[in-house]
Amino acid sequence: MERSKILLSTQPSVHVITPDGIAVEIHQAELEDAIADLVDRALAPVEQCLDDLHMAPLDVDDILMIGGTSQIPSVRAAVAEALQMEPVPTELCDPMTAVARGASIAAAVLAGETEGVIQVATSHALGTVVKDSSGRKKFSEIIPRNSPLPWKERKSYTPQRDHARKLSVEIWEGDPDKELTHPDNVQLTELSLTYPTPRARDEASFGLEYMYDSNGLLHVKAVLEHTGEVVLDEEVKSFGSGGPTPEVRRELDDLLQTNPTPAAPMAAPAHPRPVPTPPSGQPAAGDSPHTLVVDGSNLAWIGRSPRRSGVSEEDDRPSFGQLQAARAALAKKYPSAEIHVVVDASLRHKVAESERQTVTAAISKGDVIQPPAGTEGKGDALVAAIADESGAMIVTNDNFVELQGRYPWLREKGRVLGATCAKDVWIFTDRTCVAPRTRA
Numbered sequence: 001m002e003r004s005k006i007l008l009s010t011q012p013s014v015h016v017i018t019p020d021g022i023a024v025e026i027h028q029a030e031l032e033d034a035i036a037d038l039v040d041r042a043l044a045p046v047e048q049c050l051d052d053l054h055m056a057p058l059d060v061d062d063i064l065m066i067g068g069t070s071q072i073p074s075v076r077a078a079v080a081e082a083l084q085m086e087p088v089p090t091e092l093c094d095p096m097t098a099v100a101r102g103a104s105i106a107a108a109v110l111a112g113e114t115e116g117v118i119q120v121a122t123s124h125a126l127g128t129v130v131k132d133s134s135g136r137k138k139f140s141e142i143i144p145r146n147s148p149l150p151w152k153e154r155k156s157y158t159p160q161r162d163h164a165r166k167l168s169v170e171i172w173e174g175d176p177d178k179e180l181t182h183p184d185n186v187q188l189t190e191l192s193l194t195y196p197t198p199r200a201r202d203e204a205s206f207g208l209e210y211m212y213d214s215n216g217l218l219h220v221k222a223v224l225e226h227t228g229e230v231v232l233d234e235e236v237k238s239f240g241s242g243g244p245t246p247e248v249r250r251e252l253d254d255l256l257q258t259n260p261t262p263a264a265p266m267a268a269p270a271h272p273r274p275v276p277t278p279p280s281g282q283p284a285a286g287d288s289p290h291t292l293v294v295d296g297s298n299l300a301w302i303g304r305s306p307r308r309s310g311v312s313e314e315d316d317r318p319s320f321g322q323l324q325a326a327r328a329a330l331a332k333k334y335p336s337a338e339i340h341v342v343v344d345a346s347l348r349h350k351v352a353e354s355e356r357q358t359v360t361a362a363i364s365k366g367d368v369i370q371p372p373a374g375t376e377g378k379g380d381a382l383v384a385a386i387a388d389e390s391g392a393m394i395v396t397n398d399n400f401v402e403l404q405g406r407y408p409w410l411r412e413k414g415r416v417l418g419a420t421c422a423k424d425v426w427i428f429t430d431r432t433c434v435a436p437r438t439r440a
Contacts, residue, residue, distance in 0.1 A: 395418075398433075
């Protein structure tokens with residue numbers, strides 16, 4: 001099966017024999033559909049990395065993809081679309097051995113067997129848990145995310161009651177900007193802090209120090225500020241008391257509940273059909289479109305970028321109000337057109353908190369469409385699919401690089417409108433999706 005999966009990266013279909021002896025033909029398009037959600041989820045760290053570095057895709061010089069999965073055409077296309085650049089050809093670096101070679105070099109550097117510098121940084125914040133005046137638990141950050149290792153940080157804490165003999169110090173990893181119950185926040189372990197002599201809370205304050213070394217080991221130390229006594233000094237060698245994260249637990253439960261059934265032959269997908277022609281004819285430049293499909297998330301982000309440094313908190317989020325204004329402007333310019341607005345499944349979580357209820361209501365009323373439940377990431381595929389079915393015109397500034405192979409009409413004149421907002425005035429002009437950049 002592994003060989004068949006590899007072959008699907010270079011040929012349209014493969015024939016396999018299931019364990020119960022049934023011959024099945026699997027098409028490349030079926031594999032791509034099956035992994036679409038995983039591909040969308042895999043792009044999240046790429047976007048997060050750009051955000052952390054305050055970079056835009058155009059600031060990236062080259063894209064080197066490694067690992068077997070990086071050779072799946074739809075995966076490479078998705079990365080190319082996200083960064084607006086074709087990845088480095090596989091001939092320049094063998095993707096199947098790059099990880100092993102890199103790990104070997106890193107091990108040699110860390111062992112002092114060869115010269116080099118390995119810089120490791122924390123992928124999540126490290127901290128503990130405190131209670132506010134209402135008794136509600138919250139994340140208290142000690143070592144910030146992206147701190148280069150080794151890193152040491154200290155923070156002062158005071159018990160909530162007098163004469164405590166022992167305190168529990170929870171070691172947490174995650175994002176302090178999110179609720180403690182968020183899946184990104186995970187309890188790693190729990191340590192005990194013991195007072196030699198019970199003290200009033202004002203005299204029981206202690207400095208909690210985290211030392212995270214270059215090997216990824218965490219040393220926790222607590223010192224009484226009043227006397228200098230060490231009341232906790234322990235190296236955390238095992239992370240286990242927190243158990244698996246809720247997200248991992250759900251994945252495990254889904255796997256355990258899966259009822260394996262004998263594989264049945266898969267029907268071959270229909271042959272690619274031509275682009276449908278709308279009743280009034282194919283839209284052409286200057287014609288009034290009969291149907292418009294709006295790439296809502298794209299328009300909501302116009303003029304806003306989470307990757308630019310120095311922007312306000314409001315401007316680093318998409319604006320649903322901006323999208324609504326764009327839709328109103330389209331309705332005014334094309335009064336006879338049917339308008340469908342599609343947004344990413346994640347948009348309602350990315351807009352400002354004050355807009356989230358409005359987005360949810362719009363989705364419930366059907367004013368806005370999002371990918372089906374369980375689908376993560378962009379709604380580009382849904383936008384293109386609706387336009388393909390109805391012969392509609394798409395409103396977007398995106399190039400839909402990963403979809404151009406499936407929908408070549410994206411590069412035809414009269415199928416895409418670009419959008420610009422200048423001083424609250426929306427302007428829509430004909431454009432064509434640009435093919436992905438290639439290398440000489």
